[in-house]
Amino acid sequence: SQTIHQWPATLVQPVGSPLSLECTVEGTSNPNLYWYRQAAGRGLQLLFYSVGIGQISSEVPQNLSASRPQDRQFILSSKKLLLSDSGFYLCAWRSVSGGQFFGPGTRLTVL
Amino acid sequence: DAKTTQPNSMESNEEEPVHLPCNHSTISGTDYIHWYRQLPSQGPEYVIHGLTSNVNNRMASLAIAEDRKSSTLILHRATLRDAAVYYCILRDPPSINYGGSQGNLIFGKGTKLSVKP
Numbered sequence: 001s002q003t004i005h006q007w008p009a010t011l012v013q014p015v016g017s018p019l020s021l022e023c024t025v026e027g028t029s030n031p032n033l034y035w036y037r038q039a040a041g042r043g044l045q046l047l048f049y050s051v052g053i054g055q056i057s058s059e060v061p062q063n064l065s066a067s068r069p070q071d072r073q074f075i076l077s078s079k080k081l082l083l084s085d086s087g088f089y090l091c092a093w094r095s096v097s098g099g100q101f102f103g104p105g106t107r108l109t110v111l
Numbered sequence: 112d113a114k115t116t117q118p119n120s121m122e123s124n125e126e127e128p129v130h131l132p133c134n135h136s137t138i139s140g141t142d143y144i145h146w147y148r149q150l151p152s153q154g155p156e157y158v159i160h161g162l163t164s165n166v167n168n169r170m171a172s173l174a175i176a177e178d179r180k181s182s183t184l185i186l187h188r189a190t191l192r193d194a195a196v197y198y199c200i201l202r203d204p205p206s207i208n209y210g211g212s213q214g215n216l217i218f219g220k221g222t223k224l225s226v227k228p
Contacts, residue, residue: 044216090154098143098205102154
């Protein structure tokens with residue numbers, strides 16, 4: 001069966017510091033991968049998606065970036081965090097049938 | 112965008128069936144009906160999705176009206192772990208990559224399901 005991992009689970013970072021969130025998927029090959037951010041009590045905003053190694057589509061202008069160095073690894077990064085980057089970050093993969101499966105998420109607080 | 116409407120809350124007793132309704136009267140011919148659920152401080156969890164025919168999986172069943180303007184998520188035997196907010200949303204066909212605005216999951220208020228022991 002497929003599983004998706006994210007770490008860390010929680011993170012507190014000062015403004016201006018770098019960020020690296022990692023997501024890995026097991027049990028599937030060449031998945032479509034997604035990074036979302038969820039604001040409290042609201043839906044999920046798509047940040048990046050990737051259809052293959054090295055292929056990244058950015059959906060929202062921001063100071064975040066994403067990379068896919070391996071088939072089942074998706075990384076969300078920032079060189080300098082802003083206060084507005086605080087939020088709940090979710091990685092997801094999509095099955096061939098269309099359902100999306102989410103990782104446990106990372107709660108980021110930028111102080 | 113096609114919208115969905117759901118009751119704000121529902122209650123169930125443990126080990127009893129639960130029927131969660133969803134109205135989507137403006138659904139287009141290619142929209143798929145998806146259900147997700149979410150617990151506080153956790154990411155969404157995929158439950159089930161379908162197009163026209165009723166669907167079953169290990170978590171739930173999805174009954175879709177013949178005119179596709181409504182659907183019902185069926186939990187056959189509710190457990191305490193099923194207590195969550197359930198969201199019914201419409202999405203593009205799986206042949207379309209979930210990029211751009213199609214990638215956003217715009218949840219409504221959903222139905223908060225409480226399960227009593």
